[in-house]
Amino acid sequence: MRVIIYTGKGGVGKTTVSAGTGVLCSELGYKTIVVSTDPAHSLSDSFGKRIGKFPVKVTEKLWAQELDVNEELRINWDKIQGFIVKFLSYQGFDKFIAEEFAIFPGLEELFSLLKINDYHSDKSYDVVIVDCAPTASTIRMLSFPDIVSWYMERFFPLERKLVKTIRPVAEKVVKFPLPTDDVYSQVEDLYRKIEHTKKILTDVKTSSVRIVVNPEKMVIKESQRAYTYLNLFGFPVDLIIVNKVFPDEIEDRHFKKWKQTQNKHVEFVREVFAPIPMKISFLGDDEIVGLNKLLKFAVNLYGEDDPTEIFYEGKPMKIEEKNGRYHLKLKMPFFSKRDVNVWVKNDELIIELPSFRRNIFLPHTLASSRVVEAKLEDGILTIEFEKIKGR
Template sequence: MRVIIYTGKGGVGKTTISAATGALCAELGYKTIVISTDPAHSLSDSFGKKIGKNPIKITNKLWAQEIDVNEELRINWDKIQGFIVKFLSYQGFDKFMAEEFAIFPGLEELFSLLKINEYYDKETYDVIIVDCAPTANTIRMLSFPDIVSWYMERFFPLERKLVKTIRPVAEKVVKFPLPTDDVYAQVEELYRKIERAKEILTNPKISSVRLVLNPEKMVIKESQRAYTYLNLFEFPVDLIIINKVLPDEIDDEHFKKWKLTQTKHIETVKEAFDPIPIKISFLYNDEVTGLNKLLKFAQNLFNDEDPTKIYYSEKPIQIEEKNGRYFLKLKMPYFTKKDINVWVKNDELIIELPSFRRNIFLPYTLASSKVKEASLNDGILTIEFEKIKEG
C-alpha cells in the first residue's frame, strides 16, 4: 500500500493535484481513495460529485471521502472532552467556552488522519491520497504525536495510578472532578491509534509527503519552513510540485514580467530543495474539474511515470559512528544557528525552533554518552556525542 499526502499553503492547488493523482492511480489499476482532511472540503467541487463522510465511488477503482471532523471527535475524544468541559465548568467557564477550549489545535486534522490506520490495517485500498489542510494546520497535526508520546511515556502511568489511589479520599475534599477510568482508557486507546498512524506515516517505504507550491516568494518561504518541520518530525518528503506556472504559449505583454518573475522563483525552488525531485504543473485556461480534466492534468504532470513511485527516500535523521564517537545528523535547512537551541536532558534530545520544540528520545548508546559539540553546516544539524569514560 502507498500513502501520499499533499500539503502546502492555502490556495496553491492541493485539492486539484490530490484528486488528479487519484484519478491517474485508478486509471493505472490501483484501488484508490482520495481523502480530504481540510475542514474546508472541496473534493466535491473537483470531482463534480457530492462527496460525504463515507467513501463515495467515483469509478470502478476510485473512491473519495470528505472526513466528518465532528464524528471523528465523537469517536476519539468524547470522554476526554466531557471531562475537560466538566473540569473547566468547575473553574467558572460557561459551557460553550469550556467546549471550545476542550478541542485542542490540530486535533481535527489529526483525527482525520486516523482513518488511514483503518484502511491500512484492513488493506482496503492500494493507494490512499490525503488532501491535507493548509501548511500551518498540517504541521500542528504532525507534531501532535510527539507531544502525546512524551506525556504518555513520562506522566500517564504515574498519574493514572495516583488518581486511582487518591480518588476515594480526594473526591470528598477537592472541589473539582478527577478523571475516571473510562477517560484514561480513551486516552490510552487514542495513544495507540496515534502511534500506529505515526508508524505508517513516517515509513518512507509506505508514505510520502509532497509539497505543493506556487512560484511566489511568500509561498516558497512557507514551503521551506514546512520542509524543515517535516524533516524534524521524520515525515518523508519525496516530491515538490510547482503549480500554476504560466505556460510558454502565453506571450501577452501584460504577463511578460510575471513570467520572468516565475522563472526566477522556479530556479530558487530547484536550488532550495535539491536533491528532491521537482515537477512543474502549468496554469490551465479553465478550471480543472471533473474526472476527464483531472486525468489529463495528472498525465501532463507525471508524464509516463507511475505517481505511486517513491521519488526520494533519504532519511531526515541519521546516526553515524566514527572513532568511538557518534554523530546524530538532522536536516534543518532554511534556519540559522541563532534560530536553533539544542540540549540534552536525561535520555531526551531537545531541539527548539521558533514556535516549535521537539523532544527526541535517544537510543541507549547516545543517552549514555555526553554531547561534545553541535554544529549547523549546509542545512545539516550535526550533534556529536562521546562516550562517558568510566572511573
C-alpha cells in the same frame, strides 16, 4: 499500502493535485481514496460530485471523503470530552463554554491522522491520498505524535496510578470530579493509534509528503520552512510540485515579465530543494473540474511516471559511528545557526526552532553519552556524542 500527503500554502492548488493524482492512480488500477483534512473542504467541487463524511465511490477504483470533525470527535473523544466538560462545569463554567473548551485546537488534524491509521489497519485501499489543510495546520497535525508521546512517556502512567490510588478518599473531599478508568482507557487507546500512525507516516517505504508550491517568493519561503519542520519531525518528503506555471504558448506582452519572474523562481526551487525531485504543472486554459480534466492534469504532471512511486528515499535523520564517536545528523535546510537552539536533558535531545520545538528520545547509547559538539553546516545539523568512560 501507499500513503501520499499533499501540503502547501493555501491557494497553491493542493486539492487539484490530490484529486488529479487520485484519478490517475485509480486509472492505473489502484484502489484509491482521496481524503480531505481541510475544514474548508473542496473535493466535492473538484470532482463535481457530492462528497461526505464517509467514503463516497467516485469511479470503479476511486473513493473520496471529506472528514467531519464532529463525527471523529464522537468516535475518538467522547469520554475525554465528557470528563473535561464535567470538570469545567464544577469550576463554574457555563455548559456551552465548557463544551467549547473541551475541543482543543488541532483536534481536526489529530483525527485526520487516525483515519490514515484506520485504512492502513483495515488494508481497505492500495493508495490513500491526503489533501491537507494549509501548511501550518499540516505541521501541527504531523507534530501531534511527538507531543502526545512526550506526555504519555513522562506523566500518564504516574498520573493514572496516582488518581486510582487516591480516588476513594479524594472524591469525598475535593469539589471536582476525577477521571475514571474509561477516560484513561480512551486516552491510552488514542495514544496507541497515534503511535502506530507515526510509524506509518515516517516509513519511507510506505508514506511520502509532497509539497505543492507556486512560483512566487512568499509561497516558496513558507514551503522552505515547512520542509525543515517536516525533516525535524522525521517525515519523508519525496517530491516538490511547482503548480500554475505559465506555459510557453503564452506570448502576450503583458505576461512577459511574469514569465521571467516565474522562470527565476522555478530554478530557485530546483536548486534549494535538491536533491528532492521537482515536477512542474503548467497553468491550463480553463479551471480543472471533473474527472476528465483531473486525469488530463495528472497525466501532464506525472508524464510516464507512476504517482505511487517513491521519487526520493533519503531519510531526514540518521546516526553514524565515526572514530569511536556517534554523530546524529538531521536535515535542517533554510535555517541559520542563530535560529536553532539545541540541548540535551536526561535522555531527551531538544531542538528548538522559531515557533516549534521537538523533543527526541535518544537511544540508550546516545542517552548515556555526552554531547561534544553541535554544528549546522550546509543544511545539516550534526550533534556529536562521546561515550562517558565507566558507563
